[in-house]
Amino acid sequence: MITITFPDGAKKEFEAGVNALGIAKSISEGLARKVIAAKVNGEVWDATRPINNDAELFLLTWADADGKKTFWHSSAHLMAEAVEAAYPGVKFWVGPALDTGGFYYDMDLGDRKLSEEDLAALEKKMNELAKANNVYTRKEISKSDAIQYFSEKGDEYKLDLLNNLNDGEITFYNQGNFTDLCRGPHIPATGIIKAVKLTSVAGAYWKGDEKNKMLTRVYGISFPNQKELDEHLAMLEEAKKRDHRKLGKELGIFTMDDMVGQGLPLWLPNGTVIIEELEKLAKETEEDAGYKRVVTPHIAKESMYVTSGHLPYYADSMYPPMELDGEKYYLKAMNCPHHHKIFDAEPKSYRDLPYRIAEYGTCYRYEQSGELFGLMRVRCLHMNDAHIYCTKEQFADEFRAVNEMYLKYFKIFGIDKYIMRLSLHDPEKLGQKYINEPELWLETEALVRDVLIESNIPYVEVKGEGAFYGPKIDVQIWSAIGREFTLATNQVDFAQGRRFNLSFTNQHNEPEVPLIIHRAPLGTHERFIGFLLEHYAGKFPTWLAPVQVKVLPISDKYLPYAKEVEQQLKKARVRAEIDDRNEKIGKKIRDTELHKVPYMLIVGEKEMTEQLVSVRRQGKGDAGTVTTDEFLNGLLKEIEEKADH
Incomplete structure (x- = not known):
C-alpha cells in the first residue's frame, strides 16, 4: 500500500500502481470526468500514469493553468496526427503549449506548402480523430531503441533532440496512429478535446537560428467545449483591432525599416x-x-561583463564584440x-x-529574428x-x-x-x-x-x-x-x-x-x-495622448480665431493642432475620431462672435459650449490628475 497526501493535508492509502484518475474516481465519478492531469510531488504527470510510492497529489482540471497546458500540448499531438495523415513523411520538431494559450507545432513538410486554406481541412480531421477517443499512452524507451526508430524514419530533428537525452529520460507517446518522442504529460484521451481552431501558419527557423532551415509552424487553440472557443475567437477579433503594430502605424507611433535593421524601432513624433x-x-x-x-555609456569593455558574470551566461543574447586597440567592447545589454x-x-x-x-538606459540585445515581434520583442530597448x-x-x-x-x-x-x-x-x-x-x-x-x-x-x-x-x-x-x-x-x-x-x-x-x-x-x-x-485600443488618456486637442474651424473664415484658440492652448503646454484642411466639418470630426484625439474644439460664427468653443469628447460626442478658459481649466486638471477615460 502507498499513502497519498491531498492538498488539504488529508491522507489515504491505495494499492501501489494506482493512478490519479483512479484516485479521482474513488472520490466521485463527477470529479474523475473533470481530471485531465495531476501534480505528483509537484511534478505534472499523466492522470493515467501509475503511482508506485507515497506521494503528494494535486488533481488538475481545465480550471488549472497546468491542466490547460497539458490539454494544449495534447492538442498539438492531435494536430500532428492530422498533419501526418494528410502529408505522409512529414517530420516534426517540437510542439509545446504556449504560456499565452494554445499550442504550435514546427514541422518539415519537404517541398510541400501549407497555406491558411489548408487549416480548415486539418481542423476537420482533428475533430474526427478527437471523436475516436484514442488513449494517450506513455512508454519508456532506451536511447538505442529511440535512435533506431527515428533513424529508420530518417528524422534528423528527433535524432538531434536525442543527442541531449540519456537512458531513463526518454519516453514515447502514442495516440491513434501517431507516435512521438515526448516527455509529456498528456490528457487521458483525445475525446476530451471538443473544440479546435487552427489559427495561423508561419515560418520558423529550426532551433530559432536563422542559419538553419525554415520550418512550417502551425498555431492552434483548443477547448473542452464550443462555447469557450467561440468566446476566445471573439476576443481574438477584438485583439486584432487592438494590435499594437496596426495601431502604431495608424497613429504614427513608430515604424520599422529594413535599412535600419530588424528589431530596431524608429519612434515617430x-x-x-x-x-x-x-x-x-x-x-x-x-x-x-x-x-x-545617472547616465551611463552604450558600450563597455569585455572585462566588465566577465566580472559581472553576464559573459558567458548571456553571450548568446549580446551583440558580438567590437575590437579596438586590442580591447573588446560590447554594446550594453544591461x-x-x-x-x-x-x-x-x-x-x-x-x-x-x-x-x-x-x-x-538604452540596451541592445540580439534577439533571434524569429522571436522579434513588433515592440514586444526588439533588439534596442x-x-x-x-x-x-x-x-x-x-x-x-x-x-x-x-x-x-x-x-x-x-x-x-x-x-x-x-x-x-x-x-x-x-x-x-x-x-x-x-x-x-x-x-x-x-x-x-x-x-x-x-x-x-x-x-x-x-x-x-x-x-x-x-x-x-x-x-x-x-x-x-x-x-x-x-x-x-x-x-x-x-x-x-x-x-x-x-x-x-x-x-x-x-x-x-x-x-x-x-x-x-x-x-x-x-x-x-x-x-x-x-x-x-x-x-x-489607441485611445490614450488625455495626459498621455500625443495630440490632446484638435481645433476644427468650420471653414477658412474662422481660421484666424481657431489659431487664437490653438495658441492659448499651446501657451498652457497643451498639445494642440488645427485641422485647416478645406474639408467639410463632418469629415474633420470623423478623421479626428479615427486618430483618437481626446478633445475636438469646433469653432464657427457663434463661437468666434461670443469667444467660445464647442467641445466634443472622443467617442462621446457633443460636450457643450464654453469659453476657452473654462475648457482649459478643466483640461489642465484632468491632465494633472492623470485621469483615465
Missing part, C-alpha cells in the same frame, strides 16, 4: 511624446522615492554593471544606504531601470516600496488584474545556470516571499526561472480585453556585490557587501507602449 510623458512620470515618481538619476561602478566610484558608509540610482544598494535589514522595506510603486502605476494605467510571479532557482542547476550559493538562494528567496505575504500581494512561485544571481519577481499584467503580458521584473542580487568588490562601512566600522535590488516597474518603453496601445 507621436510615439516620442508618449515616451517623454512616461519618462516624466517615472522621474517624478522616483524623485519622490529618493532615487538619484545597465546593472555600469551602475555597480557608479556605486563604487565613491566610498560609502551605512549612512549612505539605501543608495538608489535610476536611469532610462529603453529600460526604466534602477538599482538599490541596501543592508539586509533594509531589504524588506526597500523591496516592499518597489512593489508599492508597481501598484501605483497599475492604478494610473487602469490595470486591474495582475500577479507577481516569484521566480526561484533550480537546485539541480547550481553552478551551471545559477550562482552556486545554495544557502544564499534559500535565504533571499525567503526574504522575497515574506515581503509578498506581508504585503498581501497575489503571487505564484515558479521553480527554475530566477536570474543567475538571485531570485526575481516577474510582473504579469492583463490588458482590458484579458490578454496577459509580462511587464517588468524586481530582482534580488546577492552575487554582483562580491563580484565587483562593492562594500560600505557598517556601524562597526567594518566593510560589508550590500544587497542589490534590480527593478524596472515600467519595463521598457517598447514593451510598455506596445501594451498600452492594446490596452487602450
Whole structure:
C-alpha cells in the first residue's frame, strides 16, 4: 500500500500502481470526468500514469493553468496526427503549449506548402480523430531503441533532440496512429478535446537560428467545449483591432525599416511624446522615492561583463564584440554593471544606504529574428531601470516600496488584474545556470516571499526561472480585453556585490557587501507602449495622448480665431493642432475620431462672435459650449490628475 497526501493535508492509502484518475474516481465519478492531469510531488504527470510510492497529489482540471497546458500540448499531438495523415513523411520538431494559450507545432513538410486554406481541412480531421477517443499512452524507451526508430524514419530533428537525452529520460507517446518522442504529460484521451481552431501558419527557423532551415509552424487553440472557443475567437477579433503594430502605424507611433535593421524601432513624433510623458512620470515618481538619476555609456569593455558574470551566461543574447586597440567592447545589454561602478566610484558608509540610482538606459540585445515581434520583442530597448544598494535589514522595506510603486502605476494605467510571479532557482542547476550559493538562494528567496505575504500581494512561485544571481519577481499584467503580458521584473542580487568588490562601512566600522535590488516597474518603453496601445485600443488618456486637442474651424473664415484658440492652448503646454484642411466639418470630426484625439474644439460664427468653443469628447460626442478658459481649466486638471477615460 502507498499513502497519498491531498492538498488539504488529508491522507489515504491505495494499492501501489494506482493512478490519479483512479484516485479521482474513488472520490466521485463527477470529479474523475473533470481530471485531465495531476501534480505528483509537484511534478505534472499523466492522470493515467501509475503511482508506485507515497506521494503528494494535486488533481488538475481545465480550471488549472497546468491542466490547460497539458490539454494544449495534447492538442498539438492531435494536430500532428492530422498533419501526418494528410502529408505522409512529414517530420516534426517540437510542439509545446504556449504560456499565452494554445499550442504550435514546427514541422518539415519537404517541398510541400501549407497555406491558411489548408487549416480548415486539418481542423476537420482533428475533430474526427478527437471523436475516436484514442488513449494517450506513455512508454519508456532506451536511447538505442529511440535512435533506431527515428533513424529508420530518417528524422534528423528527433535524432538531434536525442543527442541531449540519456537512458531513463526518454519516453514515447502514442495516440491513434501517431507516435512521438515526448516527455509529456498528456490528457487521458483525445475525446476530451471538443473544440479546435487552427489559427495561423508561419515560418520558423529550426532551433530559432536563422542559419538553419525554415520550418512550417502551425498555431492552434483548443477547448473542452464550443462555447469557450467561440468566446476566445471573439476576443481574438477584438485583439486584432487592438494590435499594437496596426495601431502604431495608424497613429504614427513608430515604424520599422529594413535599412535600419530588424528589431530596431524608429519612434515617430507621436510615439516620442508618449515616451517623454512616461519618462516624466517615472522621474517624478522616483524623485519622490529618493532615487538619484545617472547616465551611463552604450558600450563597455569585455572585462566588465566577465566580472559581472553576464559573459558567458548571456553571450548568446549580446551583440558580438567590437575590437579596438586590442580591447573588446560590447554594446550594453544591461545597465546593472555600469551602475555597480557608479556605486563604487565613491566610498560609502551605512549612512549612505539605501543608495538608489535610476536611469532610462538604452540596451541592445540580439534577439533571434524569429522571436522579434513588433515592440514586444526588439533588439534596442529603453529600460526604466534602477538599482538599490541596501543592508539586509533594509531589504524588506526597500523591496516592499518597489512593489508599492508597481501598484501605483497599475492604478494610473487602469490595470486591474495582475500577479507577481516569484521566480526561484533550480537546485539541480547550481553552478551551471545559477550562482552556486545554495544557502544564499534559500535565504533571499525567503526574504522575497515574506515581503509578498506581508504585503498581501497575489503571487505564484515558479521553480527554475530566477536570474543567475538571485531570485526575481516577474510582473504579469492583463490588458482590458484579458490578454496577459509580462511587464517588468524586481530582482534580488546577492552575487554582483562580491563580484565587483562593492562594500560600505557598517556601524562597526567594518566593510560589508550590500544587497542589490534590480527593478524596472515600467519595463521598457517598447514593451510598455506596445501594451498600452492594446490596452487602450489607441485611445490614450488625455495626459498621455500625443495630440490632446484638435481645433476644427468650420471653414477658412474662422481660421484666424481657431489659431487664437490653438495658441492659448499651446501657451498652457497643451498639445494642440488645427485641422485647416478645406474639408467639410463632418469629415474633420470623423478623421479626428479615427486618430483618437481626446478633445475636438469646433469653432464657427457663434463661437468666434461670443469667444467660445464647442467641445466634443472622443467617442462621446457633443460636450457643450464654453469659453476657452473654462475648457482649459478643466483640461489642465484632468491632465494633472492623470485621469483615465
